[in-house]
Amino acid sequence: MTKKPFDPSSLQAFGNAAAGHDGVLSDESGAVVVKPCTKAEIAFYESVAQSHTDLAPHLPTFMGTLSLSADHTVPHAGDADSGTIVTASGAVERLHGRKLETELHIVLENVTHGFKRPNVLDLKLGAQLWDEDAKPEKRARLDEVSVATTSGGLGFRIAGMRTWKGVPTPPIPDDLKEYIEGNGDGGFWVYNKMYGRKFSAADVEEGFVSYVLPQSKSKPELERAREILAYFLGEVKDIISVFESKESRMYSASILLVYEGDVDEYASTKQKLRSAPVPEDGEDEEEDLPKLAAVKMIDFAHATWQPGKGPDENALRGMRSTAAVLKGLLDKAEKDLEATEEA
Template structure:
């Protein structure tokens, strides 16, 4: 940050399809640092419950919550409505810090009513830190969790439809399904890549192509990619990093009493090998100059690139290619680590804390299955 922000115009705001799967209509701010997602009151309530009730460990596995944004009336273009937040004093707020400081002033108190299966119409959005911000070429994987996918208030038709999906996919046995993924240089056939060089796997990949027998191969497509410079050792390091975070998520979910339906895990890592190597080296260079306490995580092992200590994936480095560490010695509080990988629990439209009901074994089934798969990939022979 630190003066590098530009005031966004409506034309600078862009549509953002979050994690490839099922998040149409979301927006980012001009710099891509904030993620603005239309949502129901239930999702807002869950984020606020985590914030206000002191669930610090739970907050750590979720996207950083900035607050709620109340959309303006329909006659105002949505791009203009989302280009900033208007505070009560009439001043227009556009930077991340300003939005964080004033977002509470536009909280709407309207009670949400279940839609009984109809398409949700909402004027509410949740404002989050964009988990993909700071990556050069982010590989993104959205995995929907659970064997049961419907909440108690879902109509019978929806319950039946979701039960069919569960029985016909990896949901039934493994407790998860790949909703979609996006892999940089994920194919040697350039005709199958998009304009940015990504291979896109849509929702049909997880519903039709992936099954209990080939599911590990599907995850290998996400991680191991020679064409992008993600060689076997580097891919195994990424898998080991995800193993540690999956263990953390399992611990948190086991220690809390919740019920979540159709929540997902969002996996992200730097998908271009040269950039991934450079990010690891830059982390080490920075951490060599600063105390471990300043960054809350120890350096990555240079000897084997094993990511053998968990890194705080929410930390990003705002730096150009010609970043000068010497010039920024006086601004250490603005120096942030480059992105290597991120794993977050997302999508809380049907999520609640449920004291007295025990941990959510429905969602934990999927987390534990994913943990076994990533352990298997991390241990594969070179």
């Protein structure tokens, strides 16, 4: 993704997150997200650009940093060294997490940009969720979460989910009301972090089914599910392959899965992509094309390189478990599609 001019004065609340901290912003175009961050996260993105370029395709494009304060000074847009001061007053809405107490923000590609109705699934990786700097009380609290959820058994858990249900939006079932924010107005169901905590290793696939497999079993939706799951599986396998060659430690990093939730828009996008001109060597791909699906690693607030310590098996375990679930769902989608075609 090529960097475009970025106007920090246009920042507004970001509405497409499935999980994350309070205080996430976006610009008017929706092409970038600006989120509170740690120095470690910036250092990780910078090191990827400099020394680990094979990871770059699997991360959102890093566009630099901003310093956000309550000041009303809005100079030029910032890059990684600018330290630009802008205002975030009145532009923050509650998402799913505590706001980081920092003025330092990272500017990243918005992975959901290019989708009309993005269905988003955030998978938090790792059985150990704390880094070595965490205080004993935080370690104990996060260990309790890990033991009580699929984090401990599978090395990942569903941290948040957002799915397009259409308009008018169907009523939320009674057994889901405590997990879905609001009443579903606007066509989306937004699942909170407690939704993923209710699953065990034995039934976590149900959470993925709600995300990607249609209840109606219509042929267009099943075809989309098969294509999306095959793509997701291939991307996660690629991520595993890259990280198996890295000596890193990434506590509480996530895999973000996104696909077009509107089935008609999905079909239309496929046609547009088929007819789009292929860029010549050395040319950037057309940025304004719509998207069908995306898979990215995100959230590197507690990520470091650890030379000599080998691959990050804590995170890799969650990636491999994710791949296994996706493979099972892909097999299921193919069987359901075969049954539909035979009927």
